[in-house]
Amino acid sequence: MADHSIKGKTVLIAGGAKNLGGLIARDLAAHGAKAVAVHYNSAASKADADATVAAIKAAGAQAAAFQADLTGAAAVEKLFADAIAAFGRPDIAINTVGKVLKKPMAQISEAEYDEMTAVNSKSAFFFLKEAGKHVNDNGKICTLVTSLLGAYTPFYAAYAGTKAPVEHFTRAASKEFGERGISVTAIGPGPMDTPFFYPAEGADAVAYHKTAAALSKFTPTGLTHIEDIAPWVRFLVSDGWWMTGQTILINGGYTTK
Template sequence: MSEQSLQGKNVLIAGGAKNLGGLISRQVAADGANVAIHYNSESSREAALETAAAVEAAGGTAVVLSGDLTRPAAVEALFRDAAAKLGSIDIAVNTVGKVLRKPIAETTEAEYDEMMDVNAKSAYFFIKEAGRTLSDGGRIVTIVTSLLAAFTDGYSTYAGGKSPVEHFTRAAAKEFAPRGISVTAVAPGPMDTPFFYGQETPERVAFHKSQAMGNQLTQIEDIAPIVRFLATDGWWITGQTIFANGGYTTR
């Protein structure tokens, strides 16, 4: 198959305001896509507007949408509103996640529920709604974590919350295949963003860096091109989790 283009495609990015989601938004816009940029909390609104301005400057159409994606009705509204503004959505990328580093013995029921809602429930209903509404030949990509292949302490609710997404991805890949929709997950190593540092001590940061090539954390610039590939020429990859972490871990 010839090289596929994002020109004129409509892309919805959950958590698309900043960090990895913001970079993906900018990169797909530079390749000719229109972008629906989702953000959750009011603190991210300004970043979402800045990313939308960058999309528009690149020549694309941008729409900024908000919503709590742990509520299925909000996920439905997100896809409905994005399509109303841009037209049928072709590519749906979910970068939403929440990290908690805490021993099991100290984790509360409320913390457990929130982590499962953000990392698993929202991903499930995002995939569901994408499969229901995407154009034929669409692409669905979810960001998970390389901790899925790690044997470590402290991250039971984070890695545990992301783990079901692999099963969601495989099932969706089979169920959506008749419409030519591919479904994948990308598992970065610990990323060099504020999302990571709040959970770790300087000593553990140094350890995480030591486990990957170049003695560094995963950069968002390492991951965004992989998402673009899966959304275009990598269309034949489906039902898979791609571990992209500089050798941090594997299985």
């Protein structure tokens, strides 16, 4: 049997500087990862990336931060190459990169659509491609999507619509990489209590989302918290390896399929 524990494994996390990505990076280090490569997008998140790297090192693991705009295939290739040069081939590759836009379809410009596609679909495709080429046999790959993939709602066409292809990318990748023992999954969190959520939502929408999940009243804000998602990621990239090709909505009963 292959070793599916996290202990001694090398991890690459895209969008690993802060919020959910940062927590996942710290959590895997705390559970025994040997090295964590922390990707961040731009200078605006460098301080967060540095803080996450420091926390990982304090937990006893190796860590380094790598800056890249992953909307180009060459940048994704370079991220993997740089991480491999630093720590060796990853055993676990996690992509938390995403961008939200809440807007009526009639008001979405071509430039906005292209940006959403580049961030949410294109970068995910090429991350999966490079992960398939470089992740060690019996490795694990996980992508963050959105629980809106199970919703019947207006205004999120550009967000959920550009995350939706990742569900099929995940299925295809799991079939193609499965012969090497690699599992591939996607997790769709519900609306999360992070700075990623609030700028796109008005007060009425925030109030709705805080009560929309079946378990809302049992959480501090009624929303999904990053602490609700990190254990699922940890499970899927370790003992949960037998789950592959699936998109799992983790949201307290906010949406379902």
